[in-house]
Amino acid sequence: MAPGFLSNLLRKTPTIAKLSNRGVLSVSGSQASEFLNGLLSTSVPNPPSGPFFSAFLHAQGRVMYDVFLYTTTTPTGQPGYLLEYDTRASEAQPLLSMLKRHVLRSKVKIRDVSENYDIWTAWGSESIPEIPRSWNWARSRVVEPVWEGNEWPWGTQNEALTDRRAVGMGRRLLARKGDKPPEASTYDVGAEDDYLLHRIALGVPEGSSDIVPMQAFPMESNLDIMGGLDFRKGCYVGQELTVRTYHTGVIRKRIVPVLLHQPGNPSQITGSMPQFPLHLDIRPMRIAQAPEDKPTPRPRGTGKLLSSRGQVGLALLRLEHVAGVLNKELAFEIETPGDGKIWQASPWWPSWWPEPPAEEE
Structure with a gap:
């Protein structure tokens, strides 16, 4: 369950x-769909x-970019696509050069049009309807949304x-550079940090801060739950490991939201919080004493704190x-660099998160 005070941090009006x-x-081009189909997940x-929503994977099955693919109409009246992606430098090859490397003789034209567009996100309005969804669970604990x-x-x-x-994420909008979408006339105009809090509350990772290029595995980064993976399509870059994990692997990690607090009572609101490095x-x-007849080994492995706000x-x-x-047997601890202060991180499952079937629990 999400911490009770979280609702006081989130904006309550359409934003x-x-x-x-x-x-x-x-x-764009006559083979644009075929070209992208061979690369996207x-x-x-x-x-x-x-x-x-989709992703480009490395040949070894790790995420290079999580992306939004929009439809558009070219100046000549033909259908085309606009790819929105995180532009921050990372270990991944720049997306434009990566795509051009794959063009070969395809009838495809790729160009950077970032100077023509601003990217906006809108949420909190009842005019953005939800489509009921159910969930397919694989034996590996991969989860797929099924739309009604x-x-x-x-x-x-x-x-x-x-x-x-995720349920409640809202809409994503492209607007010509310097313009505002029509929603700006009736919605509150918030800050990017408002959106960050919104997606943290819903457990949605995004961009290179959360889905670390060349390191993140797609299912551990919730791309399956978020509808960014197709396990039944034809060949694409990174498919082999992804499909093998679906059929024979086990998902052992996930990205989840956490409450950051001083050791002790997680419900206590701390007035001043450090800016945690990525x-x-x-x-x-x-933290719980194991029964004498059942010795419990020290938990191994570490997690990683990703995007945070307060x-x-x-x-x-x-x-x-x-x-x-969640069973009060362990606690997650974080040590801030410099002062060596210890903080705790208490995870929760977002309310929309799919419940595993009884036989999988």
């Missing part, structure tokens, strides 16, 4: 915010059905997307350790 560190690439319908009805779940509007990564180690520590953040944690903390 729109502009996002930074995001770029846009235009992908989800199927690309031809002709396009609408926008969607025949509607394209991500919407069909050009240069806009209904964000189905990717601090999170150590599981045993007392809440996202963390990549071992699921067995999360279960231990």
